[in-house]
Each structure stands twice: as structure tokens, then as C-alpha cells.
Amino acid sequence: MKEKITGHDLIALGFPQGKWMKNAIKHINKNNLEGEALDKFLEQFIQPDPIQLHPKPVDFAINIKAENKLEEENIKTVINSMQTLMKTPTLVSGALMPDACPAGPDGTIPVGGVAVAKNAIHPGMHSADICCSVMLTDFGKADPKAILDAAHANTHFGPGGRDKDAQFKFPAELLKAFENNSFLNDMHMISIAKSHLGTQGDGNHFLFVGKSKKTGHTMLVTHHGSRGPGARLYDKGMKIAERFRKDLSPDTKKQNAWIPFETEEGQDYWEALQIIRNWTKTNHEVLHNAVAETLNIAIKDRYWNEHNFVFKDGDLFYHAKGATPLDKKFMPDITGPRLIPLNMSEPVLIVEGATTANNLGFAPHGAGRNMSRTQHRRSKSGTTMQIFKEETRGLDIRFFSNEIDISELPSAYKNANSVRQQMEEFGLGIVIDEVMPYGCIMAGDWQANAPWRKKREKDKHRKK
Known part of the structure; x- marks a missing residue:
């Protein structure tokens, strides 16, 4: 036997x-x-042999130069990280934009980085703030203060979502899309998607009002990403990618793990990204529409673009971590030019541009930073109010939490003129109009009055 x-x-x-x-x-x-x-x-x-790292970094375009000592250090760190990144086996090309700055340990795609992979989606290269994006609505000759006031009454900054009685209606088609995708169909995900609709989060996200330099029209610009739903999708994607990394390429850094596109997981993840993109666009729209309804005024024009996403062209996946798509092939719903904000005291640039060998079809997404938020806070001397007044003179700048966030003031960012000059020098988009600043709203330092901080202060006084 x-x-x-x-x-x-x-x-x-x-x-x-x-x-x-x-x-x-x-x-x-x-x-x-x-x-x-x-x-x-x-x-x-039979287990295939592990996929090896590229023996040397794949070539990438460097569209950035240093204007001072601080920028030299920043660029050195960014290029070193990009060189490590470009050894990832799936990558075939890449680029750095003038607003590039580090976003994690060596080998992590920098902010202002583009990495092109073949038949692979790298969740770590779009990061948790999936589809961080900007939308512009043209309100014609409307009063900018009225627009900013109405926007302030309708928007929501800070952690968490809206109370149930203040939530926007969730589109039925979008709900159906969530329910039909394996990554998005869970009750907690859908609950967060509903409560976070019409919210902007914190950090560098903003609501900006200004006037077109060309037409004089009042324009509203919002900047935010996919909030809780995007963060949850990112977490799920990273876990799936890590599973593949262990089997396919253990030498690849964890932050650069990938999901093969041809797998069932790859197909579902790509679909989930498109649904989250749709959710984020809707997230902008409900706020802009609420302003129009509050003031009973007509919308003249509207367009938007993401700058933190994965764009597909054939079998190539362009991972843009803080890079604005210039090429129309990357945006199926393109309705106008692209938007590049700089800082709260500078205009939002309206740009167009052609794809070249060095830009790969992308432009910068903003001014970028030369130092971390913490470093910037330490570098400022003087009272918070004094610094705020000096840097925002003549503008209507509001913080939703009523606490000034020094790390979001203009001095926290790279010199806007330098970024614009480098855009021109490296062929990274042509400025066709500018939205001149009137004012803006940001989350502010919401943690200053957070419940946990208040409790800690109370406990301190109790012990004295």
C-alpha cells in the first residue's frame, strides 16, 4: 500500500x-x-526567487536647486532618500519638484516626488492623505468677505467628523460604490465616510478666498484630502502590500512595499482608489455648493486637481507624492487648468503645461518646507500674536480653533518667488492667472485646547 x-x-x-x-x-x-x-x-x-533591488538607483530628474544653506541640506537629504527609493525593483523612472522635502526615513518618497512603477501600486508612495487636492469655484463679482464668512459658517476643520444633524447628504451612487468594493465595504469605513463629508482636517489644509488677477472675479479655493476614509484605505493597502513584500521582495523597504496590479487585490485596490478620489472631489463640492446656496449666488466656473495620488498610463503607475498633474491623460474629468497654492499671503497659481522628459507630466504642488513644523516653531522668537500680525498684515486670516498655528504662517514655507523661478527654469508649468489673496481659514493649533491637554493642566494644578 x-x-x-x-x-x-x-x-x-x-x-x-x-x-x-x-x-x-x-x-x-x-x-x-x-x-x-x-x-x-x-x-x-513553488516559490519564485525573491525579486532583487536594482543594483543602482534608476535615473530620476532633479528639478530643484538650493538658494541658501538650509535648502542645500534639505536637497541633500531629499536626493539621498530618492536614490534609495529608486532601487525599488518595480520603479522605472522618477522626478523631484522644486517644493521637495523629506517625508520620512531614508528611502521614503519625498513630498514633491514622482515615482513611476510598472504594474505595481505602492500605497506608501501616495501616503495616508490619499488624493489630497485643491478645488476652485469662481463666484464672479461676489464680495470676498461675504464668501469667506459663508464658507466659515459651512466648513469644518479639526479632528473627527460632523455631528449627525450637521452632516451633508451622502450620494447614493457613492454609497453603492463603497458597498461593492472589498476594501471599502465595512460599517466603520462607511460611517466615517458619511461623517467626514464636508470636513477639511488640519495641518496645511485650508479654505482660501481671493480675486483673479486677470478677471477680478472672487474665487474660493479649498485644499484637503480624503480624511478618515483615505487613511483607513491606506492602512489596509499597506497591510496587503506588506504581505506581498514578504513573499516577493523581502529586501524592499517596508514603506515601498507594493501590490501587484494584475492580482485580485491589485484590481480591487485600484478601484478603491478611484472611489476615494470621487469621495474627495465630492467633499470639496459640498462645501463650495453650500457657500453658493447660503448666499444664493451663481457659480461661474469650477475645476480641481489632486496632487497626492497614483495615476495610470498603460502598465505604468505614476505615484505623485505632492506633485500636480499637468498632463490631461492623468485626469479623466479635467475641466480646466491646474492649481498650485504657495502660502496664505501669496497667490494661488493657475497653471497649464506640457509633458517633458524631466517633468514626466507634473508640476510642484506648492511651496514646500525646508524644516519641520517643530524646527520652525523653535526658530521663531517673539510672541505668537506679534509674529502672526507681521506675517499676515492686510489679510483676513482665521483659525477655526481660534488658536494661531505658527507652523502654517508664510515663514514656515520655502520662498514662493524661488519656487516660481524654478518652475520656469525647469519647464514645470506656465502661470496663466493668479488668485490674489483676500483671506483664508485653517484649522489652527486645535490641540492647544484639546480635552486631553485641559485634563493634564487641571491635574497639574490639583497636585500643587
Whole structure:
């Protein structure tokens, strides 16, 4: 009588132990497989050799130069990180924009970086703030103060979502899309998607009002990403990518793990990204529409673009971490030019441009930083109010939390004129109009009055 195959036999043949073994052994013994038939059946479980890193970094375009010592250090760190990144096996090209700055440990795609992969989606290269984007609505000759006041009454900054009685109606088609996608169809995800609709978060996200330099029209510009739903999708994507990394390319850095596009997971993740993109666009629209309804005024024009996303062209996936798409092929719903904000005291640039070998179809997404938020706070001397007044003179600048955030004032960012000059020098978009600043709203330092901080202060006083 023929002996039964066991797990030890398969391990002795060089197969890795795993969940697959139980069903494989059952099939082998049930069908009395041996010899050539056994070999053929086991072929499907042979582990391919690990995919090796590129022996040297894939070439990438450097569209940035230093204007001072601080920028020299920033650029050195960014280029070193990009060189490590470009050894990732899936990557075929890349680029750095003038607003580039570090976004994590060595080998992490910088803000202002573009990395092009073949048949692979890298969640770590679009990061948790999926589809961070800007939308502009032209309100014609409307009073900018009235627009800013109405926007202030309708928007929501800071952590969390809207109370149930203040939520916007969630589109039925969008809900159906969430429910039909394996990454998005869970009750908590859908609950957050509903409560976060019409919210802008914190950090560098803003609501900006200004006037077109060309037409004099009042324009509203919002900047935010996909909030809670995007962050949850990112977490799920990173876990799936890590599973593939362990099997396919253990030497690849964890932050650069990928999901092969041709797999079921890859197809579902790509679809989920498009749904989150749609949610984020809707997130902008409900706020802009609410302003129009509050003031009962007509919308003259509207357009938008993301600058933190993955764009597909054939079998190539362009991961833009803080880079604005110039090429129309990247935006299926393109309705106008692209938007590049700089800082609260500078105009929002309205740009167009052609794809070149060095820009890969992208432009900067803003002014970028030369130092971290913490470093910037330490570098400022004087009272918060004094610094605020000096840097925002003549503008209507509001913080939703009523606490000034020094790390979002103009001095926290790179010199806007330098970024514009480098855009021109490297062919990264042509400025066709500017939205001159009237005022803006940001989250501000909402943690200053956070419940946990108040409790800590209360406990301190109690102990004295």
C-alpha cells in the first residue's frame, strides 16, 4: 500500500510551510498522485526567487536647486532618500519638484516626488492623505468677505467628523460604490465616510478666498484630502502590500512595499482608489455648493486637481507624492487648468503645461518646507500674536480653533518667488492667472485646547 504524503515530505522537497499544505496534502492523497503527476500539481506552490533591488538607483530628474544653506541640506537629504527609493525593483523612472522635502526615513518618497512603477501600486508612495487636492469655484463679482464668512459658517476643520444633524447628504451612487468594493465595504469605513463629508482636517489644509488677477472675479479655493476614509484605505493597502513584500521582495523597504496590479487585490485596490478620489472631489463640492446656496449666488466656473495620488498610463503607475498633474491623460474629468497654492499671503497659481522628459507630466504642488513644523516653531522668537500680525498684515486670516498655528504662517514655507523661478527654469508649468489673496481659514493649533491637554493642566494644578 502506498504511503500517504505528509507535511514533512513537502518540507523535505523544499516547499514552505503554510495554510496551503492541508488542502494540498488532502488532494494528493485522495488522488494517489505520484511521479510526474505529483510534480505537476506541486508546481503551483513553488516559490519564485525573491525579486532583487536594482543594483543602482534608476535615473530620476532633479528639478530643484538650493538658494541658501538650509535648502542645500534639505536637497541633500531629499536626493539621498530618492536614490534609495529608486532601487525599488518595480520603479522605472522618477522626478523631484522644486517644493521637495523629506517625508520620512531614508528611502521614503519625498513630498514633491514622482515615482513611476510598472504594474505595481505602492500605497506608501501616495501616503495616508490619499488624493489630497485643491478645488476652485469662481463666484464672479461676489464680495470676498461675504464668501469667506459663508464658507466659515459651512466648513469644518479639526479632528473627527460632523455631528449627525450637521452632516451633508451622502450620494447614493457613492454609497453603492463603497458597498461593492472589498476594501471599502465595512460599517466603520462607511460611517466615517458619511461623517467626514464636508470636513477639511488640519495641518496645511485650508479654505482660501481671493480675486483673479486677470478677471477680478472672487474665487474660493479649498485644499484637503480624503480624511478618515483615505487613511483607513491606506492602512489596509499597506497591510496587503506588506504581505506581498514578504513573499516577493523581502529586501524592499517596508514603506515601498507594493501590490501587484494584475492580482485580485491589485484590481480591487485600484478601484478603491478611484472611489476615494470621487469621495474627495465630492467633499470639496459640498462645501463650495453650500457657500453658493447660503448666499444664493451663481457659480461661474469650477475645476480641481489632486496632487497626492497614483495615476495610470498603460502598465505604468505614476505615484505623485505632492506633485500636480499637468498632463490631461492623468485626469479623466479635467475641466480646466491646474492649481498650485504657495502660502496664505501669496497667490494661488493657475497653471497649464506640457509633458517633458524631466517633468514626466507634473508640476510642484506648492511651496514646500525646508524644516519641520517643530524646527520652525523653535526658530521663531517673539510672541505668537506679534509674529502672526507681521506675517499676515492686510489679510483676513482665521483659525477655526481660534488658536494661531505658527507652523502654517508664510515663514514656515520655502520662498514662493524661488519656487516660481524654478518652475520656469525647469519647464514645470506656465502661470496663466493668479488668485490674489483676500483671506483664508485653517484649522489652527486645535490641540492647544484639546480635552486631553485641559485634563493634564487641571491635574497639574490639583497636585500643587
